[in-house]
Amino acid sequence: MKPGLPLTRCADCGAGYFPARLICPRCGNANWRRDEVHDGVVEQTTIVRHAAGQTEWKPRHIASVRTADGQLIVAGLEEPLPEATKVKLFDNDGSPIARRNA
């Protein structure tokens, strides 16, 4: 679990993306640099109570988070958080995790 969500940022127009793209839809170029975003706000949350094909399933909390850079991402929560909670973003081997900003 590493602090920050990795972004690919267009070196030409500055737009940041998660997940990574191949061509920037804003300017049509493909010059990328790596960046990170650390902060976000929870917009919606849900509880995954059942999963198809699973018999032993522990309910999971998932959120739609708007990052401080503007990306809308799907993040895992380690505890239920209300809407509008300010969160710190982490990268769990590719999966975004959001934790309450203490």
Add this chain to the structure above:
Amino acid sequence: MNAVVIGTGEAGYTRHPEPGQSGHTFLRDAIMAAVKDAGLKHSDIDGLAISSFGIEPDKSIDMAWRLGMSLKWLLQDTNGGASGINMLGHAVRGVEAGAASAIVVVGGDALGGEGFAKLTANYNRAIRDHVSPLGHSGPNSLFSMLTQRQMKAFGIERQDYGQMVIAQRAWAAGNPGALYRKPLTMDEYMNAGMVCDPLCRYDCVPTAAGASAIVVSTADRCPPHHLPVRVRALKQSFNYDNQEGDGLKTGLSKVASDLWSAAGVQPEDVGLAAIYDDYPAMVLAQLNDLKLIPGNDLARFARVDIGERRFPVNTSGGLLSAGQAGAAGGMNGTVEAVRQLQHVAHGRQVPDARLAVVSGYGMVLYRYGACVGAAVLERAQ
């Protein structure tokens, strides 16, 4: 457009396939039923369009071989819920361009619960790498949050979605091919177990095994026992917003004006709609994009127009009651609309059905579906 739909066929739509039944056999059986309904011989078919999540490692040509078809035109479609409309468009243009004279269009699967879970966890790189590890368990979690956004934006209550689900179940009672036909009450809906809040199990499509097919050809090939159905217009949109919106609009919002002007009719002229219903929220989103909901009042339209069955939506029962057989989900609405316009939808026939709108929606890239299309179909005289 001069190409017409001259036959429909379905197979399966069962929860538990019998020994010997598989995705392949359901696809075969739906094709044979559609060709028979079209009054054609197997050897008359010179084009095939197929969509299935479960035929791998076979491709469309392997299917053509196994199906005993020698063809001039072949297409395999991977657009999920939008595949039916996409294949219909290609088939119509294929016939009109003279590339083929009789094309069978089919979608189907027999994935089962485990197969469905495997499919959705590995749907694409973005889902596999960034969403599945969170335990998202298929698209339910993503559409539960989209549903919350729609409820907030349009003042919709759970009961409003319930009215839609109950109405579709009432339509399903008249469809012998539907998986669930027993009437559903609001109590049952409101007390049903949550799958992914606020989605209860009746808001999520039941997985079925089966296939749906149509035959696209020219009107002179149509058999005497029913009328052909013309495609007045068909428009599509792919990745219209790069997944950067709230998902409450689909790409149909970009093409609806073109669709109606190409069709030469108005939304209010349409007598029924078959709208891709992976979730009730998406039915309302697409109807609104298609300009079928007056004054953006989604809640009222759900409650009154759909709920009281004043405007017929998803008369087969839709995927929510008829069941989703994988890639057949993109075909179910087209088959139903054609049958309604042919006046052969026994048990659920909309009186004097003349014009219908059909939509397909699918392929969650990251947060919601990115492929969408709609067609205006007409009973040819």
